[in-house]
Amino acid sequence: MNSSIPPVLKLTRISRSFGKVKAVNNISLEIAKGEVIGLTGENGAGKSTLLKILAGIERPDEGTMEINGKVANFRSPNDAFRAGVGVVHQEQSLFTNLTIAENIDQQNTARPGLSRFGCQDWGRINREAAAVLKKIGVDLDPRTRVGDLSFVDRQMVEIARAVCVEADGQGTPLIILDEPTAVLEQAEVEVLEREIRKLREFASVIFVSHRLDEVLRICDRVLVMRHGVLTSDRSTRGVTRDELFRAMVDEAPTIEAHPRSGRPRDLKPAIEVRNLSRAGVFRDISFAAYSGRITALVGTNGSGRGALMRAIFGAVAHDAGTIVVEGRDVSHWSIREAVQAGLAYVPAERKTEGMIGGYSGTRNIALVHRGDAMIGPFLRPRRLEKTAQGWFDRLDVNPNDIAQPLDQFSGGNQQKVVLAKWLNSPDLKVLMLDHPLRGLDVGVSQTVNAEIRQACEHGTAVILIPDTIEEALELADEIFVMRDGQLSAHHDMSLASDLAIKEIVAEMV
């Protein structure tokens, strides 16, 4: 590296503790101009805290941080922004009722001209937004309402906002993308990858992701954190998944080869959908799921598979077609009837639909099935607690405290409780999961998948909307591919064992 150009980011012995826990422990690293760095590690490895320090949300206890050769002492996110650090947070932070231009302008702290006097200078705002969008190579009209955009386009607006960092005029901006792919589908991830390649022309990028394949594909270098420590800092050239995996988790990887259930189809399906349609969302869908088998629905975000699952569960209406459960026509049932018939649905929006954040683990698990914990209309709290404790122990929920409000748990542990709520059913016939592994680390993902398999072994029919095609290939007995609201392909995995991802992607788009 040319010594006259200082690194874009230089951390020297940065540490940050919360109580006794050293969330970030003595981390030193450098990022050069135009480099794309992958940052990975399990949930709770300290990635988030490190990012918060870079973004000016947390302050380090020890160590120094230099941005473009200048010592940085951030007191607020605004300081970080002014120094040239732009962050795209994991949760979307856009105003859906405002235009793209207004959202980009929110970040702008310097207000020239009319705006200085509190006026909304639409001309300037739209012009500036158009310029930024052009710079990052995104073709969107700045006057579009953000609420009308797809996920990946919103992600682009977030990136545009981050790119607006001032960076002293000549310094290189540092763009941090915190798990940007978690909510994206395969085809959209490619759009994002192209975008990152474009960003490196004028910025350095830190890309945080759980998906090692992506990190290896997109980044020049990959950093792995474990328990607050940097355990690996290597070029992506020549490093293997296994090596990264070993740096992430304590023990050697134990990805057992799970044989597919291999259970043959019963004569009658557990649930069958015939010619189901909802105008503009999905059309003429027919498929069946069988007891003891996992059926995966793959497709892009707009393919309609999420809405299809919700329609089966009675959460959205459909216009035509029938749903049959054990020979009974249940086409227009309510969610309540679906649950009573033994259906379960783990939604993709965990925080808003899957759980009640202010409720404890006990109360969340008791939301649906209470078993023997009722005497007439009265609850028996002791029994509920015993049940909840059983699940917490079985799923290794951390912290193991059934009384703590669920919104104080990490996403992975929340998901375990959401799953427990449904698994607690005495007679689970159909388990439907929409992106069950979204945002989960490797360890939790294994727990969740193991529970799905076990439910399956006990005779539940599983319908899965996976995050990735790999997930579908690993778990599913049958794969249905959806495109533009219609089924475009069907694969019985016991017959087509060497199905390639590429083939499925081709059927998706």
Add this chain to the structure above:
Amino acid sequence: MRQILSRSTNGPIGMIAALLALIIVFSLLNPRFGSVENLQNVLFQVSVPLIIVVGTSLVIQMGSIDLSVEGVMGAAGMAWILLSPNTRLETDIGVWAWVVALGIGLGFGLLTGAIYAKLKVPSFVVSLGTWYVGLGVAILLYGNSLLPSLTSETLARWPTRLTLGLPNSFWLAAVVLMVGVLISHYTRFGRGLMAIGNNEPIARSNGMPVDRYKIAAFSVAGTLCGLAGILATMQLGSGSPDIGFGQLFVVIPAAVIGGTALSGGEGGVLRSALGVFLLIILNNGLVLAGVDPDFQSGVFGTILLIAVIAVAWPQRGRLKVAK
């Protein structure tokens, strides 16, 4: 202008169509409905709620609500008439009466806004409280002596006098409406209210002065209620603590019919104004159509329910939460 129209989610076209349909139906039922006198009468009636609805919309756009309208109108209206030429007191201070009355409105708005923003009490309850404080002030000012009536012919006639064929009341409301539209679309404050209504935590984390905007929005609403109180008093020609009676029942439904979601972040001043026109014309038309006065409240309420259902219809869904 294109910005304003493109921003409306389901467009004001439906409302304008409904408005035209109402006008046609009522004209057929009673030819007097379409007469110049009646249209001037409608514009006269529409002016007070139009002024109020500008503030109401700004407040609702940020996801709050201001119920104090009628109390603030009473206090400001009473203060104004007692400081203008009237039959009870010799305390005419001329144009300063306006300043004091608007100041009372502003004061109530500041109070509501400050308690709401700084002490984090829901605006629903705070403004319910300031409503009755305002009403209390108005009742004290009213006392139990002589009814204060306007003695100045100029003032008493001003609201009904025509300028360019339209009543002065309406011109005043139109100016307020214009300013309201400018505020909500062409100031950072106005756009900020929309942002707060959409997602307050993000607005805060972007460094937006959320508390200041909240207090300012309630101050604007309070001041406009003060102005509405003055105008209503002038229209009536005498002071009354109940001068604002029934206005809340017009402006909040008008905002909702106009597509301003009570949860915030949607709608706009202009569309709420269309809502006001819709309701006032409905009321006026029912009278002219000869609906028995004893039935009018019931019919008005029923039609209001139908209108609100029609507005909410496109957004219905099994998992939609309405509170």
